[in-house]
Amino acid sequence: MERKVFQLGDIVQMKKPHPCGNNEMEIIRMGMDIRIKCTKCQHSVLIPRAKFEKNMKKVLRSAQEQEGAEEA
Numbered sequence: 083m084e085r086k087v088f089q090l091g092d093i094v095q096m097k098k099p100h101p102c103g104n105n106e107m108e109i110i111r112m113g114m115d116i117r118i119k120c121t122k123c124q125h126s127v128l129i130p131r132a133k134f135e136k137n138m139k140k141v142l143r144s145a146q147e148q149e150g151a152e153e154a
Contacts, residue, residue: 086138088138094140095138096137105139115131118134
């Protein structure tokens with residue numbers, strides 16, 4: 083199975099929604115654990131990398147794409 087590619091600042095879609103009803107999260111810290119922040123209510127959660135990779139559906143907006151749009 084192909085490993086999912088993500089980086090700091092990406093907006094990702096999770097399999098399960100946050101209790102506020104939103105399933106879009108921003109990656110704000112990476113390491114052995116990943117800290118993600120809900121884009122709707124701004125609540126942050128620290129989860130192990132393995133669990134994050136399992137629960138992440140896809141990358142919606144990459145940090146590189148956002149930087150490119152700001153420069154143009």
